[in-house]
Amino acid sequence: xxxxDAIELINRYQLPSLRDMxxxxxxxxxxxxxxxxxxxxxxxxxxxxxxxxxxxxLRVTQCSEEDLSSMEKSxxxxxxxxxxxxDSSIEEFLSGIGFTMERYRxxxxxxxxxxxxxxxxxxxSFLVQILHACLEYDQFLNVMRRVVDPNYDLKRELASAAxxxxxxxxxxxxxxxxxxxxxxxxANPSSDFADLEQMFSTFASFA
Numbered sequence: 001x002x003x004x005d006a007i008e009l010i011n012r013y014q015l016p017s018l019r020d021m022x023x024x025x026x027x028x029x030x031x032x033x034x035x036x037x038x039x040x041x042x043x044x045x046x047x048x049x050x051x052x053x054x055x056x057x058l059r060v061t062q063c064s065e066e067d068l069s070s071m072e073k074s075x076x077x078x079x080x081x082x083x084x085x086x087d088s089s090i091e092e093f094l095s096g097i098g099f100t101m102e103r104y105r106x107x108x109x110x111x112x113x114x115x116x117x118x119x120x121x122x123x124x125s126f127l128v129q130i131l132h133a134c135l136e137y138d139q140f141l142n143v144m145r146r147v148v149d150p151n152y153d154l155k156r157e158l159a160s161a162a163x164x165x166x167x168x169x170x171x172x173x174x175x176x177x178x179x180x181x182x183x184x185x186x187a188n189p190s191s192d193f194a195d196l197e198q199m200f201s202t203f204a205s206f207a
Contacts, residue, residue, distance in 0.1 A: 026124065
């Protein structure tokens with residue numbers, strides 16, 4: 001099953017644009033438009049680049065539990081700094097347009113409660129869910145994987161195509177090879193994209 005990736009989701013979801021925002025628009029839409037803005041993205045990219053050396057371990061396939069435990073302590077510390085940066089950046093932005101963080105958090109809670117009472121997402125509650133998901137630790141690691149591996153998204157596209165073959169293809173040989181490919185993909189995160197692409201292409205054209 002494909003692993004959830006909030007960054008992929010937010011990249012597909014059309015966030016409001018800052019230039020289209022108007023007085024009276026919901027604070028949730030203002031925050032979403034800011035998160036998608038170049039100013040916010042540049043802050044995040046600079047932060048991630050400055051801490052990338054601590055996350056090179058994400059590309060290592062085999063590691064001891066002791067090494068992983070040591071790395072994760074450092075990663076959690078950077079994640080906390082990441083959350084602080086996001087909060088302070090959003091708060092600074094909101095104060096400049098007449099809103100407060102308290103108002104933003106209240107609206108997040110209101111939309112979440114509304115969606116729960118209706119047992120379905122509103123457009124704004126879905127937006128809240130995406131924004132909050134991007135701040136979670138596992139999703140932060142996905143951000144850092146993209147930083148230390150420029151081909152991360154291309155590799156995931158191959159994996160998604162292999163998963164689709166497993167789910168929808170009726171050719172047993174293609175499904176068997178897709179399964180082998182996915183096992184290799186998950187066990188070897190440091191593999192070169194070119195090698196994965198060649199491996200995928202050898203079975204993707206099977207009849």
